[in-house]
Amino acid sequence: MTSPLSRRTFLKGSVAAGIAAQLSMRAPAAEARGGIPYHVLGRTKEKVSAIGVGGFHIGQKPTEDEAIRIVRTALDSGINFLDNCWDYNGGVSEVRMGKALRDGYREKAFLMSKIDGHTKEAAARQIDESLARLQTDHVDLMQFHEIIRPGDPELVFGSGGSLEAMLEAQKAGKVRHIGFTGHKHPDIHLHMLEVAKAHDFHFDTVQMPLNVMDAHFESFGQKVLPVLVERGIGVLGMKPIGSGWILESKTVSAVECLHYAMSLPTSVVITGCDSLAILEQALNAARSFQPMDQAQIEALLAKTAPVATAGKFEGYKTTHTFDGTIQNPQWLG
Template identity: 60%
Template structure:
């Protein structure tokens, strides 16, 4: 089967038809940019050519165990089992997730990890300060991918790209060798993502990666998959999927199982699917999803979407889109600067 990757429309094995991504399959063939090693699938980070695991370890969740050592154990176990994409953020658990990650990456683990973090600052000063704080907590000189976090308002792109805005700090940090690649994240509305891409283009900038919700419910409601994904593939921007289970709200619908959620997201032309693993059982589940993954054909995808359609239509399983429950910067506006 051909597994979708993110190294261009042809290499990705996808066609774009009326804004909907349609996978193309070819028997006994892996798509360009996709490799397998030791039971883990690795895909290319867009045009950057970095190899990252198809499953990424969610940064917020490794800060949830009460015992710091348990969080460190999860991180190292994930890396030992082939997961090299490490998600994190300046604001997760007031920096606690980054501190745990920094400790876990000691003893040779840093060389095995592709390290990503995010900042909330919208001003140059706030962003620069947060970048330096993340570097200190993570105990590294360079973060592989730094992303503008929670781009959820229509005005966020303007603030980020304004004179004296956060993008200036990001670019200066990249020039100084503090970060390698640049991206942004958001979970609210695909129109905000599209506007961020447009404002970036107006400023002659193309992101290396974009993170967004991709799951069996999103396909039906205010859909990032249908509205944003084709644009990212066209522009050779790496796609980072998140919220495959909607922070468990999708599972509470009782119409889909965890492995199905992970398989659906992995079946899209994503570089990685970031998922929470606050215990070793969830790490086992993620590894099992990779090991059991077989690219889904059109009929399999259609059947799964038909099963989830009615539940998804009002967005009740995607509260990050329809409520402010997941909007950390709305609750803490001082993070924006």
């Protein structure tokens, strides 16, 4: 248990100051659908649900039929943001989502996927494979996945790099908006943004971990989030529960984790739903959501501060467990 003295010390620290600044940047919800808050996605005019369904988990634990029910129940219940990736579960996640989007469900969704390829050839192939699996002629958002190495930005933007394929796909109507993701270190995100700026390119979205542990260690929330808000880039928060690792800390509940991430200036908080029960938990968290004020967030972070040292519950930052392109370098092209 955190002592009153240590909690007071924490509350006076830079983390608390950073949270106060973040709350001042928080944009109001644009509207609500089915009780789910919606936000405008950065400088785009797109309206997206404050909670999004992650694509990785639907390709794992549930059966295909249950995965389809998860996606369709989410869309019927007011969520419109769907996340996926070319490499998730060897393509199974996209195949299942594609089946779920039949029978008119594609029209209900803001559909996002990601590619790993760093070369123009690999990226173009992966874009087309994703579209085929998803059974659609376009995605609303395609992102460069796993920008996790310091040199990744130069490869994406270099001659013959994946940006060339992405721009051609956008021109052809296969891709509407372009973003990037990463989970390793905030400085790599900042470097990607500066390389983009040097090439006079503006990302529509950036995806990164935003959770109650991130605030204390190599923080995307402290370093990258203010830059995204300043530049009008849509913020996609991921790993709000740290793929379940954060709950192992026994300091916070799943709903507290979701409400914290939703209280930041995020456009969407993407959460994995491997069962209808977990989806219902996410729906209830969204419908009951009231933005946390600074005192509430400080109290929550004071509980997690003692166990957040060195990224203990953020294995995606400190290990290669979550690094698909490290384990499969051939995906990069």
